[in-house]
Amino acid sequence: MHESFRNMIFEEQAEVIANIHYPGDQFILRLKAPKTAQHAKPGQFIHIRVSPDRSLRRPISIMLTHPGKGTVDLLVKVVGDGTRELRDRAVGEILPLLGPIGRPFDLSDTARRYVMIGGGVGIPPMIFAADALNGQADTAVFAGSEVEFPFALKPSQFLLPGIGGNTILGIASLEERGIPSRLASNAELYGCYEGYVPDLARDYLMALGEAERSRCILLACGPHPMLHAVARLGRELNLSTQLSLEEYMACGIGGCAGCVVKTLEEDGEHYRRVCVDGPVFSADILPGFA
Amino acid sequence: MYVVTGLARQYKAYLIVIGGHRLGGRLAAMLHLMPDKPDLSVAFAGLKLQTPLVLLSGCVGFGEEYTRVEGFSNRDIGAVILKGTTLKPRLGNAPHRIYETPSGMLNAIGLQNPGARHVIEHILPHLPHDETQFWANANGSTLEEYAEVARLFDDSPVTAIEINISCPNVKEGGVHFGNDPVMAAKVVEAMRPMTKKPLITKLSPNNADIAETARCVIEAGSDALSVINTLVGMAVDIESRRPVIGNISGGLSGPAIKPVALWKLHQTRTIAAKHDIPILGQGGITNARDAIEFAITGADAIGLGTGLFYDPLLPRKVLDRLAEYLTAHNISNYTNLIGTLEIQA
Numbered sequence: 001m002h003e004s005f006r007n008m009i010f011e012e013q014a015e016v017i018a019n020i021h022y023p024g025d026q027f028i029l030r031l032k033a034p035k036t037a038q039h040a041k042p043g044q045f046i047h048i049r050v051s052p053d054r055s056l057r058r059p060i061s062i063m064l065t066h067p068g069k070g071t072v073d074l075l076v077k078v079v080g081d082g083t084r085e086l087r088d089r090a091v092g093e094i095l096p097l098l099g100p101i102g103r104p105f106d107l108s109d110t111a112r113r114y115v116m117i118g119g120g121v122g123i124p125p126m127i128f129a130a131d132a133l134n135g136q137a138d139t140a141v142f143a144g145s146e147v148e149f150p151f152a153l154k155p156s157q158f159l160l161p162g163i164g165g166n167t168i169l170g171i172a173s174l175e176e177r178g179i180p181s182r183l184a185s186n187a188e189l190y191g192c193y194e195g196y197v198p199d200l201a202r203d204y205l206m207a208l209g210e211a212e213r214s215r216c217i218l219l220a221c222g223p224h225p226m227l228h229a230v231a232r233l234g235r236e237l238n239l240s241t242q243l244s245l246e247e248y249m250a251c252g253i254g255g256c257a258g259c260v261v262k263t264l265e266e267d268g269e270h271y272r273r274v275c276v277d278g279p280v281f282s283a284d285i286l287p288g289f290a
Numbered sequence: 291m292y293v294v295t296g297l298a299r300q301y302k303a304y305l306i307v308i309g310g311h312r313l314g315g316r317l318a319a320m321l322h323l324m325p326d327k328p329d330l331s332v333a334f335a336g337l338k339l340q341t342p343l344v345l346l347s348g349c350v351g352f353g354e355e356y357t358r359v360e361g362f363s364n365r366d367i368g369a370v371i372l373k374g375t376t377l378k379p380r381l382g383n384a385p386h387r388i389y390e391t392p393s394g395m396l397n398a399i400g401l402q403n404p405g406a407r408h409v410i411e412h413i414l415p416h417l418p419h420d421e422t423q424f425w426a427n428a429n430g431s432t433l434e435e436y437a438e439v440a441r442l443f444d445d446s447p448v449t450a451i452e453i454n455i456s457c458p459n460v461k462e463g464g465v466h467f468g469n470d471p472v473m474a475a476k477v478v479e480a481m482r483p484m485t486k487k488p489l490i491t492k493l494s495p496n497n498a499d500i501a502e503t504a505r506c507v508i509e510a511g512s513d514a515l516s517v518i519n520t521l522v523g524m525a526v527d528i529e530s531r532r533p534v535i536g537n538i539s540g541g542l543s544g545p546a547i548k549p550v551a552l553w554k555l556h557q558t559r560t561i562a563a564k565h566d567i568p569i570l571g572q573g574g575i576t577n578a579r580d581a582i583e584f585a586i587t588g589a590d591a592i593g594l595g596t597g598l599f600y601d602p603l604l605p606r607k608v609l610d611r612l613a614e615y616l617t618a619h620n621i622s623n624y625t626n627l628i629g630t631l632e633i634q635a
Contacts, residue, residue, distance in 0.1 A: 005354070005357070005358060006357045006358065007357075007358070007359070007360040008358050008360075009358045009359045009360065010359075010360050011359060011360065011361060011601075011602065011603055035360075049600070053393075054390065055390055055391070055393060055394055055395050055544045055545070055596065055599065055600065056388075056390040056395055056599060057599070082390070096601070098359065098602065247385055247386070248385070248386050248387075248388050248389060248390075249388070250388045250395060250397070250596075250599045251349065251355075251598065251599050251602070252599075253355055253356065253358050253359060253602060254351055254355040254358065255349050255350045255351045255355040255356060255598065256348065256349055256351075256388070256397070256399070256599070257348075257351070257373070257382065257387070257399050257402050258387045258388035258397055258399060259385075259387070259388070260382070260385055260387060260402075261385070262384075269381060270381070271381060271382050271385075271402055276355075276358075
């Protein structure tokens with residue numbers, strides 16, 4: 001009965017391979033975690049011990065995996081003491097992690113167009129999802145940040161409908177793989193849409209023909225106001241919408257029910273666990289996001 | 291095999307004679323001459339636990355969550371206590387439900403559960419009862435509800451029922467029973483006729499005299515004690531000036547409460563031993579050394595809860611180190627370690 005459910009999460013003693021700091025207290029960690037790298041899917045996360053003294057691990061979305069090298073990349077922003085300690089971990093240090101955890105994005109319908117909307121440290125799952133689709137489905141990535149983007153950027157070679165002439169920059173690694181992207185910020189960053197990323201995605205969606213628009217699926221990860229805006233957008237345009245959530249988390253494997261979100265399903269209200277019932281949920285069942 | 295074992299026993303005895311008790315035991319262990327691994331099984335309220343480790347209610351869902359992790363085995367566990375269960379389903383508290391604190395955490399889950407009938411009909415039949423034992427954790431807002439939950443679980447594969455009279459996170463019932471020895475005893479009295487399964491009463495550290503509560507629930511028919519539940523605490527978000535926990539207060543667990551738990555265990559042990567009642571000791575255990583401290587103080591079984599959040603593979607590590615400790619101290623079985631605390635007059 002439970003054999004398919006067992007042994008799906010790995011405990012790995014992950015070595016810090018790289019820790020590169022970016023403006024805005026952001027950093028990208030590369031960790032050696034071969035089993036996680038081999039099995040992770042877009043939308044899943046790792047649950048990491050940042051130091052032996054902290055009682056709770058920290059859940060962090062996976063940005064990219066390199067199964068051949070056995071490494072996992074994470075983008076983190078310092079938001080408290082735990083992430084600050086993680087920022088200060090040096091190359092060569094060992095951090096225990098659990099991974100990969102959670103219900104990933106559903107990317108199975110390759111006849112659809114995936115419109116990916118990421119904000120801040122919610123951008124990484126979008127990069128992973130776009131990378132995993134690998135051109136098998138039409139994809140457009142929209143990323144928003146109020147601090148400098150921690151990625152190499154380059155002018156996009158792809159025309160996207162509804163996007164203004166000054167919104168020219170995209171994420172270089174995606175562009176090089178043939179995946180169109182655009183950026184949004186209120187921080188007056190060059191080449192970016194001035195405003196919030198859901199509004200940029202909205203301009204794009206509204207410029208698509210109705211038939212093309214109805215083919216779209218929205219994926220989003222980011223701060224709550226952004227997720228609210230994306231949920232509203234999905235409802236307004238009647239588009240299937242998948243949101244990746246975060247919440248304070250203890251066990252990370254479904255044992256404690258500490259990390260819940262309220263859902264409204266056919267049989268009524270529930271609190272579902274963000275760690276294993278999510279972190280990706282259909283916006284249809286999230287009454288708190290509208 | 292007998293000859294080899296016999297020789298090894300002789301060598302061990304010889305080493306102990308020449309080196310003194312402790313050194314001899316260590317030398318014997320180093321030379322792998324100990325013939326047998328120490329026996330980690332333990333008797334508990336008429337049950338035989340395959341190891342003294344018990345996974346605590348509220349930390350391990352409805353029994354199978356930890357088997358998601360590669361390397362975790364139910365066979366390392368004496369018993370798994372299922373999440374607190376009420377007669378009717380409970381939605382639980384609004385988030386945030388948990389928050390990290392120095393050397394611990396606060397939680398206020400609010401007894402989210404699908405109700406006793408659902409647990410019995412839809413969850414228990416699918417649990418691997420051949421791998422470990424599963425115990426229920428019964429909750430109620432009234433004496434009648436506690437009794438009915440006991441009656442329902444009596445006709446189920448759980449091998450024992452823990453009584454939660456000390457949950458600090460619901461507005462009614464729970465800790466209100468646990469804080470009053472007389473009310474605590476009434477809960478046990480209400481449940482006792484409803485089941486032949488062992489009843490384990492989980493005591494609150496938040497009342498004035500835990501030993502008195504222990505005495506009352508033992509005399510009311512409790513077969514065992516669980517010591518301790520969480521301590522009540524809170525945390526404040528200084529930007530919003532609101533309590534971090536949605537329920538305002540939460541239960542404090544983790545290493546921060548370990549000294550309190552040991553002291554409460556010590557206070558409870560005398561009355562429990564007098565009635566030959568076993569104790570499931572718990573509170574902030576994150577390694578084998580902690581577990582051994584509890585055993586010495588008088589824990590017949592050892593509860594792991596928040597420690598699993600540190601490390602879901604903690605049980606195997608605790609068992610390995612516990613076995614090493616017993617071998618090094620020339621103790622042949624876990625039972626002989628229980629309650630060996632020496633207090634000088």
